Amino acid sequence: MEEKEQLETxxxxxxxxxxxxxxxxxxxxxxxxxxxVSPQATAATPGVTPGSQPPAIPGYDWTEHRWAFGVDATKCxxxxxxxxxxxxxxxxxxxxxxxxxxxxxxxxxxxxxxxRIDSQADPVNIEASGSEVEYRFADRYKDAKVEKAxxxxxxxxxxxxxxxxxxxxxxATYKTKDGVVLIxxxxxxxxxxxxxACPYGARYFDERRNVTDKCTWCYHRITKGLQPACVxxxxxxAxxxxxxxxxxxxxxxxxxxxQVQVLRRETGNAPNVFYVGIDKEVI
Amino acid sequence: MHPLFEISPFTxxxxxxxxxxxxxxxxxxxxxxxxxxxxxxxxSSLYQVFGFQRLKPVAHFALLVSLCCMVVxxxxxxxxxxxxxxxxxxxxxxxxxxxxxIFSYAAAFYVILLVLETWFVFRxxxxxxxxxxxxxLGWYYRILTLGSYDLSEKAVRYDRKWIYVLAxxxxxxxxxxxxxxxxxxxxxxxxxxxxxxxxxxxxxFSAIISGTALLIVLYVASCKLRRVPVDVPCLKGMAYAxxxxxxxxxxxxxxxxxxxxxxxxEGIDVILEFVxxxxxxxxxxxxxxxxxxxxxxxxxxxxxxxxxxxxxxxxVTACATLVLLSVLMMRWNVVIGGQEISKTGRGLLAYHPxxxxxxxxxxxxxxxxxxxxLLMVMVRLFPPxxxxxxxxxxxxxxx
Numbered sequence: 249m250e251e252k253e254q255l256e257t258x259x260x261x262x263x264x265x266x267x268x269x270x271x272x273x274x275x276x277x278x279x280x281x282x283x284x285v286s287p288q289a290t291a292a293t294p295g296v297t298p299g300s301q302p303p304a305i306p307g308y309d310w311t312e313h314r315w316a317f318g319v320d321a322t323k324c325x326x327x328x329x330x331x332x333x334x335x336x337x338x339x340x341x342x343x344x345x346x347x348x349x350x351x352x353x354x355x356x357x358x359x360x361x362x363x364r365i366d367s368q369a370d371p372v373n374i375e376a377s378g379s380e381v382e383y384r385f386a387d388r389y390k391d392a393k394v395e396k397a398x399x400x401x402x403x404x405x406x407x408x409x410x411x412x413x414x415x416x417x418x419x420a421t422y423k424t425k426d427g428v429v430l431i432x433x434x435x436x437x438x439x440x441x442x443x444x445a446c447p448y449g450a451r452y453f454d455e456r457r458n459v460t461d462k463c464t465w466c467y468h469r470i471t472k473g474l475q476p477a478c479v480x481x482x483x484x485x486a487x488x489x490x491x492x493x494x495x496x497x498x499x500x501x502x503x504x505x506x507q508v509q510v511l512r513r514e515t516g517n518a519p520n521v522f523y524v525g526i527d528k529e530v531i
Numbered sequence: 532m533h534p535l536f537e538i539s540p541f542t543x544x545x546x547x548x549x550x551x552x553x554x555x556x557x558x559x560x561x562x563x564x565x566x567x568x569x570x571x572x573x574x575s576s577l578y579q580v581f582g583f584q585r586l587k588p589v590a591h592f593a594l595l596v597s598l599c600c601m602v603v604x605x606x607x608x609x610x611x612x613x614x615x616x617x618x619x620x621x622x623x624x625x626x627x628x629x630x631x632x633i634f635s636y637a638a639a640f641y642v643i644l645l646v647l648e649t650w651f652v653f654r655x656x657x658x659x660x661x662x663x664x665x666x667x668l669g670w671y672y673r674i675l676t677l678g679s680y681d682l683s684e685k686a687v688r689y690d691r692k693w694i695y696v697l698a699x700x701x702x703x704x705x706x707x708x709x710x711x712x713x714x715x716x717x718x719x720x721x722x723x724x725x726x727x728x729x730x731x732x733x734x735x736f737s738a739i740i741s742g743t744a745l746l747i748v749l750y751v752a753s754c755k756l757r758r759v760p761v762d763v764p765c766l767k768g769m770a771y772a773x774x775x776x777x778x779x780x781x782x783x784x785x786x787x788x789x790x791x792x793x794x795x796x797e798g799i800d801v802i803l804e805f806v807x808x809x810x811x812x813x814x815x816x817x818x819x820x821x822x823x824x825x826x827x828x829x830x831x832x833x834x835x836x837x838x839x840x841x842x843x844x845x846x847v848t849a850c851a852t853l854v855l856l857s858v859l860m861m862r863w864n865v866v867i868g869g870q871e872i873s874k875t876g877r878g879l880l881a882y883h884p885x886x887x888x889x890x891x892x893x894x895x896x897x898x899x900x901x902x903x904x905l906l907m908v909m910v911r912l913f914p915p916x917x918x919x920x921x922x923x924x925x926x927x928x929x930x
Contacts, residue, residue: 295816309785330561336796343802344547344550345536345538345547345548345550345551346547346548347548348545350546350547352544365544365875365877367544367545367546367547368547369550382809402546411720411721413598413628414629415628415629415630415631415719416626417621417622417625417626417629417631417632417634418617418624418625418626418632419624419626420620421878435617435620436613436614436617437613437614437615437617437620437621438613438614439608439611439612439613439631440553440554440613441629441631441715443548443553444553444554444719444721444722444870445719445721447720447874448822448874448875449545449546449547449548449549449875450548452538452548452551453551453553453613455535455536457613458613458614459613459614460613472837507598507703513848515720515721516720529563529708530876531544531875531876
């Protein structure tokens with residue numbers, strides 16, 4: 249009888265121990281999982297969470313939007329207000345080596361087969377402006393016979409199949425449901441594999457914070473119903489932004505009414521910046 | 532105060548964000564070290580698994596070389612990371628579509644395998660030392676025995692079985708680890724210079740020759756330091772292995788380069804401009820000429836003439852040194868060369884490494900020196916020379 253009681257006590261102790269162990273494991277796993285997926289409070293862009301979690305923005309449902317960007321190169325005058333606005337809006341380092349957006353100038357001279365290309369970051373243009381934080385295209389072709397010339401604004405293409413997201417070893421950079429590629433700066437390890445993988449040169453390493461950065465189409469603005477800063481300041485309407493889910497949005501009309509093309513289609517990245525008015529020289 | 536970043540001068544048109552080279556000399560050192568690991572392990576396995584008896588004098592040494600290089604492999608990566616303290620993020624939440632995500636797991640697995648195999652190989656020596664040494668060193672070896680002092684024939688046979696199994700697993704492990712490093716570069720479609728299906732194979736074969744060459748140099752140096760004669764058949768065996776694998780490497784590199792030029796896709800003009808200009812010294816002269824063709828010819832000549840004795844030792848060692856330089860240049864030309872060709876296909880950049888700083892030449896040199904220093908300690912703690920281990924085993928067995 250005594251033996252039986254002893255056995256029961258042992259059995260109970262064992263059950264208690266296992267149940268306690270189970271609780272510890274569950275709590276531990278939950279804590280690890282929570283720390284792994286929810287650095288929400290410190291996410292890079294306010295209100296943006298990584299992975300499949302919706303952004304914590306009141307009244308914003310990321311499943312209801314499909315953002316896209318259009319560039320009408322025939323309207324761009326190379327004033328570079330977009331570059332300036334972007335730098336200010338997004339705290340981009342004020343030098344000639346870090347850009348979320350930039351503008352390229354393509355000039356074909358008479359008798360030449362290929363275009364000469366430069367951007368506002370070209371040393372000649374910096375010299376003309378007198379500073380790395382003043383953006384200007386120098387009048388460098390004034391004595392030449394120009395056959396064709398045009399400007400092409402560039403920015404992150406927020407690809408449907410982004411190579412940068414594919415190669416990120418931690419998942420710090422990710423594709424949102426509304427079509428933008430974001431970076432969780434609190435999770436990025438700064439390996440720069442994504443910088444290498446982007447065929448468009450859209451990413452840069454921010455040495456101040458030791459993480460990579462790039463254009464987000466001003467995600468903090470568009471999720472509040474505002475336009476990206478570069479679109480807002482463009483004086484000619486060369487930059488178009490909107491929701492493709494809305495058939496009447498400027499971008500839906502732009503894509504519908506024009507024969508648009510994308511950059512480096514052969515990469516298979518499926519970019520979401522649609523261009524009008526560029527020619528074969530554009531890279 | 533060191534500047535936050537170094538700007539690379541350029542010609543033609545490059546994207547504005549490209550003017551700071553992302554992957555520096557440390558990322559040259561990283562595949563170089565993993566290559567040495569794979570190469571040294573190959574030589575060890577040729578004896579342990581395939582029974583190449585003439586490589587017996589260096590088989591255990593090769594294992595130590597492999598281990599010493601492998602434990603340092605993460606260091607250049609950690610030095611390069613913007614946030615090294617977050618490195619474990621890649622292990623906690625590996626993003627499985629990334630070629631880089633499994634690195635920490637693969638590397639950790641391989642370090643464990645190497646440590647295990649080394650333990651089994653040196654167990655007789657560890658037991659002997661644990662029984663004969665006192666003080667701190669005695670404690671160290673007694674801990675390393677893990678409580679197992681059995682050196683009976685049955686136990687030693689059991690150890691050999693483990694060594695054999697681990698060496699077999701290690702072959703795909705080491706080669707997979709390095710082939711994957713090639714994939715990290717070859718799988719990127721953003722750079723024509725890297726984007727090649729042959730990249731993993733090229734990395735792998737050049738890894739094997741670099742590891743073999745390192746073993747030759749270290750083995751001859753250790754013989755000189757220990758004042759013992761070099762085992763000529765063993766050295767010849769390594770020279771043959773070097774020669775054979777070099778043929779493959781050269782062939783693969785040749786085919787890859789020819790394909791790149793023959794395909795002549797967009798941007799080839801700039802690539803050719805790069806090849807004919809900045810690449811002449813690092814690629815054609817150092818990597819290809821002095822580092823590959825010359826040693827290949829010299830070794831061929833020595834095999835043909837039946838050279839032996841001191842002339843063979845000097846010749847093979849000199850060739851091995853050149854091969855080490857060649858493979859380092861190959862890593863440089865891939866990693867740095869790839870970034871010097873702009874993604875625009877319309878411009879070239881020039882990388883000028885800094886001497887000081889976290890990603891400078893000095894840091895890279897220190898990273899490369901650490902395995903050698905580690906090895907100097909390890910060979911004292913675990914003498915890998917066959918005559919030493921044999922006598923150690925014999926002594927231990929007699930106790």
